[in-house]
Amino acid sequence: MTQIFAHRGYSASFAENTMGAFFEAEKAGADGLELDVQLTKDGEVVVIHDEKVDRTTTGSGFVKDFLFKEIRKLNANKKGLKKEQIPSLKEVLEWLQTNNLICNIELKNGLLPYEGMEEKVVQLVRSYGLSNRIIISSFNHYSIVYSYRIAPEIETAPLFIESIYMPWVYAQSIRSKGIHPKHSAMSDNIFTNTMDNGIAVRPYTVNKEADMHRLFNINCTAIITDDPVKAIRIRKQYENRL
Structure with missing residues (x-):
């Protein structure tokens, strides 16, 4: 059964990367979350997508x-009535101890190098006992390899914006158990070959019904979507077929 990861929480209807969006994703029945981390001036790991x-x-x-x-x-909820703070990763991990969600932490260190980010994230994940429910992803594949070296027990997954040749070979070479490609960048055949070679495939950001159908149809490992409610509704059509 394809898992559903809420992209920056339930961001289609709530302020992205806020505790409110994460609570609502859990309430909606998502299997996991995707969130982004950066570092403040004093080295705190905070949950926000943009460098600014x-x-x-x-x-x-x-x-x-x-x-x-x-x-x-x-206030991280510009359009809403309720004020939302930018969460710390600590706050999110503490809350994750109260549920069974998987959490994909994307290291936003492609543009800014953020010295020591990998160590800080790994140390927090370990301190909350969540190593088996976290996936660390990044467009910075050097960072992914480094994360694996310092914490081989935490799953890693490189992010891709374009297609690459035999992505399962690449993933295996950097000891990643999954890939997170742009959903439109790779064919069904590449996705199924990757999964057949033991590598999880979790494409992003899957919001259109036709794209959801395509990925549920090939029983993709997971999809990363802004709208978990829509995804769950469509996935129900496939549940009886398995």
């Missing part, structure tokens, strides 16, 4: 230039 706070919060400037206590004052 401008798009998703009431503030402006780079995440790396805010102290944790400063970034917590921003």
